[in-house]
Amino acid sequence: MTIIAKRITLALTTGLLTLGTLGCSEERLNPIPKAQISDTVSFDTPARIMLQVNGLYRYVKTGGFLGGRVQVHSDIRANDFINRTNNGVTGLLVWNHTVTEQSQNDVINTWGFGYQAINQINVFLDGLTANTGKYTAPTFPATFAATALGYEGEARFLRALCYYHLLQFYARPFADGNGSRPGLPLRLRGETNNDNNALARSTVAQVYDQILLDLKFAEDNLPLTPAAGIATTRAHRNTAIALRTRVLLTMGRYADVITEANKLVPAVAPFVAPTGVPHALNPSLPAVFTSGTTPENILSFPFTAQDAPGTQNQLAFYFLPPPLGNGEYSLNPGAGGILNDPRWAATDTRRTNFVQSVTSGTPPSTEFYLRKYPTGTPYTDPAPVIRYAEVLLNLAEARVRSTNTVDPQALALLNAVRGRSNGGTYTAASFASSNAMADAILLERRIEFLGEGLRNTDLLRLLQPIPGKSSVGAVNPTDALYIWPIPNTELAANSLMTRN
Numbered sequence: 001m002t003i004i005a006k007r008i009t010l011a012l013t014t015g016l017l018t019l020g021t022l023g024c025s026e027e028r029l030n031p032i033p034k035a036q037i038s039d040t041v042s043f044d045t046p047a048r049i050m051l052q053v054n055g056l057y058r059y060v061k062t063g064g065f066l067g068g069r070v071q072v073h074s075d076i077r078a079n080d081f082i083n084r085t086n087n088g089v090t091g092l093l094v095w096n097h098t099v100t101e102q103s104q105n106d107v108i109n110t111w112g113f114g115y116q117a118i119n120q121i122n123v124f125l126d127g128l129t130a131n132t133g134k135y136t137a138p139t140f141p142a143t144f145a146a147t148a149l150g151y152e153g154e155a156r157f158l159r160a161l162c163y164y165h166l167l168q169f170y171a172r173p174f175a176d177g178n179g180s181r182p183g184l185p186l187r188l189r190g191e192t193n194n195d196n197n198a199l200a201r202s203t204v205a206q207v208y209d210q211i212l213l214d215l216k217f218a219e220d221n222l223p224l225t226p227a228a229g230i231a232t233t234r235a236h237r238n239t240a241i242a243l244r245t246r247v248l249l250t251m252g253r254y255a256d257v258i259t260e261a262n263k264l265v266p267a268v269a270p271f272v273a274p275t276g277v278p279h280a281l282n283p284s285l286p287a288v289f290t291s292g293t294t295p296e297n298i299l300s301f302p303f304t305a306q307d308a309p310g311t312q313n314q315l316a317f318y319f320l321p322p323p324l325g326n327g328e329y330s331l332n333p334g335a336g337g338i339l340n341d342p343r344w345a346a347t348d349t350r351r352t353n354f355v356q357s358v359t360s361g362t363p364p365s366t367e368f369y370l371r372k373y374p375t376g377t378p379y380t381d382p383a384p385v386i387r388y389a390e391v392l393l394n395l396a397e398a399r400v401r402s403t404n405t406v407d408p409q410a411l412a413l414l415n416a417v418r419g420r421s422n423g424g425t426y427t428a429a430s431f432a433s434s435n436a437m438a439d440a441i442l443l444e445r446r447i448e449f450l451g452e453g454l455r456n457t458d459l460l461r462l463l464q465p466i467p468g469k470s471s472v473g474a475v476n477p478t479d480a481l482y483i484w485p486i487p488n489t490e491l492a493a494n495s496l497m498t499r500n
Contacts, residue, residue, distance in 0.1 A: 004385035011306055017489040039123075041132035046140055046147070052124055053151050055452045057234070059117035061301035062157050063313025067383050070165050071453030072318050072329075073106060078455045080338045080446070081329040084367075090312050090328045092474055096472045097481045101488040101499075102428050108487040115187070120161045123190030128152060153221035156214035157235040157243070161385070163211050169484045170500065171204050173460045174251045176477070179205025182498060185490075186210055197268025200496040208251055210388055215244045224276045231277050232297040238264055242298045242386050245394040250461045257398035264388075265395055267409065271388075271416055279388040281420050286353050289372050296389060300382035314379030321358045321369045324376030331368040332469050333356065338446055339368055348423040384452050389417050393448070395404045397441045404434045414441055416449055 010296065015423075042048050061067040075081060076095045083095045091106065093099045128148060133300040135144045148366050163184065167222040172181040189196070202210075205500045218240035226236040241263050264273045273279040274293075282294040292300035303309055321327040331339045338344060344351060361367045373381040400406070406428050414437075415425045423444075431437040445458055459466055468474040475482055485500050 008337060010186060014210055023031075039127065043127055046144060049128070049148075051153065052127075053154055056117070056121055056124060056155055056158055057256075057301070058307075061303075061309075061383060062113055062115065062117070062163060063119060063309030064163070065113040065167065066385065067301055067303070067309040068315050068318075069106075069110060069113075070312040071315060071383065071451070074168065074456040075451055076329055076498045077321035077466055078459060079336045079448065079469035080450060080455065081330050081370075082470055083328070084330055085326070085328050087328065090318065090326075095329075095467070097475050099481070099484055101485045101491065103487075107484050110169060110484075111487045114162050115417075118159055118162050119191055121155045121162075122188060122190065123339065125152060125155050126190040128155075130472055131168060144301060149221040150223055151219040153240070154235045157222070157240050159217070160211040160214040161243065161245075162251075163207055164243075166459050167204065167207055168250075168460065170486060171207070172483060172500075173369040173463060173477075174204055174208060175461060175463050177204075179203060179208060179251070179363065182500075183207040185494065185497065186347040197494055198496045199494060201498060208247065209321075211247055212244065215240045219244070226277070226429065232293045232300055233302050235299065236277060238273055238279060238387070239299050242279075242391050245391055245398075246386065249394045249398060252458060252461065254398040258402065261395035261398070262392055264391055265413070269412055269416060271392060271413070279391075281389060281392070281416060283375045285419070285421060286374075289384070290374060290385065292384070296387050297382070297384070298388055298391070299385040301385060302382050305378045305380060308378045308380060309383070314373075314381070315383060316373040316375055316379050316381055319373060320376065321356065321367070321372040324374075324472070325369075327369065331370055334366055334470070336467050336469065338450060341443070343443060343446055345423055348447070349421045350423070350450075354450070372451050378484070387459070389448055390445075390454070392417055393441055393445050397438060399436050400438045402439065404429045406434055407439050408439070414444060418444055421448075423447070438465055 042052060063069060064094055072091055073094045076083070076091050077097070077289040083092055083097070085344040089105050093103055096231050101107065128151065128296055133150075134140070135148065141147075158361050163186075166184055171183045181204050182423050184201060184207050184421040185199040186207055187196070187199065188210070218235065219237055222235055222237045222240055224237050226234055227230075236387050242262055245261045245264075248254075263275075264279065266274055266281060271280065275460050277298075278295060279298055280295045282288050282296040284294075286297050287292050291297075292302055308314070314326045319325060319328075319330045331337065339355065354370055354372045356369045356371045357366050358369065375381045392413045396407075396410040397411040408428070410424060411428060426440065431440065442458060445454060449455070456466075460482070465475045465477065480500070483500055486497060491499065
């Protein structure tokens with residue numbers, strides 16, 4: 001039985017809807033749990049379908065996946081953080097590159113949570129199609145066909161998001177062989193039994209092709225302007241476009257990045273998305289992380305005290321010092337760490353707002369922590385997925401790499417992000433070549449998205465070594481641990497699965 005089949009939930013997401021009083025003795029002997037609703041009636045009303053869509057987000061934003069762990073694991077692989085607690089549960093093996101096929105808290109769990117979300121999405125998509133005959137008056141409004149397409153767009157967006165992040169850990173970068181290397185088992189139908197266990201890996205390119213197909217469908221069918229209050233927590237058209245700029249940049253398809261980003265970014269400042277949700281850089285960067293609902297937040301996953309990421313998954317738990325967090329990781333003050341880079345100005349508000357120093361011990365020593373996520377227990381900081389600042393820098397990098405010039409629009413985009421935080425501005429004369437400008441954009445990404453989970457992908461997509469830190473050596477692109485191993489749980493269940 002696959003990981004997915006073991007974890008499959010055929011009923012509606014827990015805690016959202018309950019059935020009425022049980023009506024016969026058979027039901028009393030074999031009751032449906034009141035926190036769930038049977039799959040036989042889960043598509044019977046618009047409300048039940050909508051609640052299933054909400055449930056899909058809950059699977060994707062689970063703390064073990066995009067609610068915290070993915071962002072943490074992506075950042076601590078590189079050299080900007082130092083492990084303080086030697087806790088194998090909170091990423092020690094990820095930090096020092098000693099993960100194995102048996103590593104439960106990272107290799108196994110990330111794969112399991114990712115594929116669990118994918119399967120729940122597939123089950124929903126299968127049910128949405130199978131039940132189209134029910135979508136008639138008087139239970140359903142005449143407009144429900146369009147609504148259903150929007151729901152399918154949301155589900156396919158989330159599936160693309162899951163596959164993209166799994167690729168970043170478990171498959172070779174697209175640049176290694178132009179996507180010809182082994183990718184992931186591409187599961188596109190809901191699995192509710194032991195069938196389809198044996199599924200070979202698609203190539204990296206084939207998985208990316210499916211991601212782009214899903215995002216194209218999402219763009220074509222998601223609402224241009226979502227309902228009030230959900231513009232930053234549910235996918236809409238601009239969300240799909242923004243994610244596609246990231247995917248295409250990861251693939252090195254720079255001309256296509258420009259095409260997509262131009263839908264969201266005007267040619268000249270002020271940079272505000274011209275259609276749909278008017279995304280723009282928020283004047284206050286700290287507000288982007290405290291509320292998660294600014295014009296800059298294209299997608300963030302919200303949490304409440306009743307819907308928290310879970311123990312040892314929370315971003316603040318990892319990065320904040322005690323007593324608010326657990327101080328699992330401090331910022332690397334040594335050579336190579338971004339904190340020690342002289343190009344990160346002391347006046348930069350990303351340093352003054354997001355770096356906290358703590359002095360303790362005898363003799364006293366000072367450690368530095370990231371306080372981008374400021375909320376202590378129960379850790380309800382929104383988990384960032386994609387921001388408008390990233391779209392601007394995606395476009396800037398794509399223009400520089402595609403034109404091989406110190407591109408004027410790229411310069412304006414870079415300065416918009418850097419200047420917002422008082423980090424200084426560049427002129428064309430600041431760069432001796434297009435490569436120097438591309439390096440400056442990568443530096444800006446490293447500062448801007450510190451602790452948001454982009455660092456690992458930025459290194460791997462360019463086939464750069466993962467830098468060493470402290471006592472941990474660098475990992476070169478030719479090293480086996482440049483990517484994670486396939487978990488032993490998948491290897492045991494899937495007879496066609498191959499090792500990395």
